[in-house]
Amino acid sequence: MILVTGGAGYVGSHFVMALLEKGEDVIVFDSLELGHMETIETLKQYGNLKFIKGNLKHLDDIRGVFMSNKDITAVAHFAAYSQVAESVKNPQKYYYNNVYGTLNLLNAMLEFNVKKIVFSSTAATYGEPVYTPIDEKHPQNPINPYGMSKLMIEKIMDDYDKAYGLKSVRLRYFNVAGADSSSRIGEWHEPETHLIPNVLKATSEKTFKMFGTDYDTQDGTCVRDYINIEDLAQAHLNALEYLNNGGKTNYFNLGTKDGNSVKEVFSACENIKGCSIPLEICPRRDGDPATLVADNSKAKDVLNWIPKNDLTYSIKTAYEWEKVLSSN
Ligand code: UDP
Numbered sequence: 001m002i003l004v005t006g007g008a009g010y011v012g013s014h015f016v017m018a019l020l021e022k023g024e025d026v027i028v029f030d031s032l033e034l035g036h037m038e039t040i041e042t043l044k045q046y047g048n049l050k051f052i053k054g055n056l057k058h059l060d061d062i063r064g065v066f067m068s069n070k071d072i073t074a075v076a077h078f079a080a081y082s083q084v085a086e087s088v089k090n091p092q093k094y095y096y097n098n099v100y101g102t103l104n105l106l107n108a109m110l111e112f113n114v115k116k117i118v119f120s121s122t123a124a125t126y127g128e129p130v131y132t133p134i135d136e137k138h139p140q141n142p143i144n145p146y147g148m149s150k151l152m153i154e155k156i157m158d159d160y161d162k163a164y165g166l167k168s169v170r171l172r173y174f175n176v177a178g179a180d181s182s183s184r185i186g187e188w189h190e191p192e193t194h195l196i197p198n199v200l201k202a203t204s205e206k207t208f209k210m211f212g213t214d215y216d217t218q219d220g221t222c223v224r225d226y227i228n229i230e231d232l233a234q235a236h237l238n239a240l241e242y243l244n245n246g247g248k249t250n251y252f253n254l255g256t257k258d259g260n261s262v263k264e265v266f267s268a269c270e271n272i273k274g275c276s277i278p279l280e281i282c283p284r285r286d287g288d289p290a291t292l293v294a295d296n297s298k299a300k301d302v303l304n305w306i307p308k309n310d311l312t313y314s315i316k317t318a319y320e321w322e323k324v325l326s327s328n
Pocket of ligand 1: 194199211
């Protein structure tokens with residue numbers, strides 16, 4: 001039995017779908033503050049899924065999960081706040097939820113002798129790139145509380161391994177994109193801040209705002225590495241297998257090694273929608289580095305992970321999902 005925290009959210013739910021399709025038994029623990037019960041209902045159709053509503057900030061909530069489910073063998077931990085701008089305005093919310101919440105989870109794991117965890121980390125732990133593409137040896141100097149909260153958790157996990165033998169795999173995501181290939185689940189944030197859904201949602205009343213066209217890149221807009229959500233979910237399966245095979249504590253970048261600019265993403269969305277999308281050029285958004293591209297060789301070599309889906313496919317699936325979301 002695998003425990004998935006934050007399994008009602010975007011990335012967590014796609015991992016749960018991948019687990020269920022492999023025939024794994026899953027428990028999702030989610031506060032539903034940002035995740036959606038509709039997502040859980042959908043997931044339940046595809047396998048053995050138990051849902052427990054609770055908050056990691058309450059130690060008893062998470063202890064209760066382990067207490068009544070003695071067959072949990074590993075944890076995948078997605079539950080977190082993840083908006084950079086909000087974290088700058090309200091760091092207390094981020095450190096309390098992300099760091100303290102994770103401490104409760106880790107402490108409950110130790111109490112019930114569960115010693116394997118796959119953790120949802122981020123490229124934001126690297127901060128402003130010193131070189132590109134970014135490999136795992138790149139210095140980690142986060143420039144916002146969100147990235148710092150995730151880095152603190154990575155450090156805590158190292159210490160918990162040394163002292164208590166808790167093995168972790170930290171997956172540092174670059175830009176996650178796309179939806180389930182059958183449009184059963186997808187990205188569903190309220191409010192939405194991410195590029196692809198915002199371009200796809202744009203209307204003449206709510207134009208797409210392009211943040212910054214004066215960056216030092218080939219076309220002046222920021223370059224990001226868009227990794228497909230189903231490829232990302234597969235990397236988590238591989239990470240779990242790695243830990244089950246006795247793998248040591250480790251960390252990996254999850255990206256494609258290819259960069260695409262905001263303008264390129266915008267044009268690709270126009271092509272897929274088959275119409276022009278209302279666009280407004282705006283000033284830069286705070287805290288956006290010009291280029292973030294992953295060197296993904298370590299995940300390829302150690303986890304045997306090969307991302308299969310390109311940006312066009314991610315946008316197509318995101319568009320199909322957007323139609324489902326807007327029709328409900
Ligand atoms: N972006 C934009 N308009 C939006 C959302 C994002 O121009 O409505 C830009 C953003 O400034 C960044 C890139 O798209 O350069 C990717 O942003 P996103 O929020 O999707 O991911 P992040 O890189 O912040 O993790």
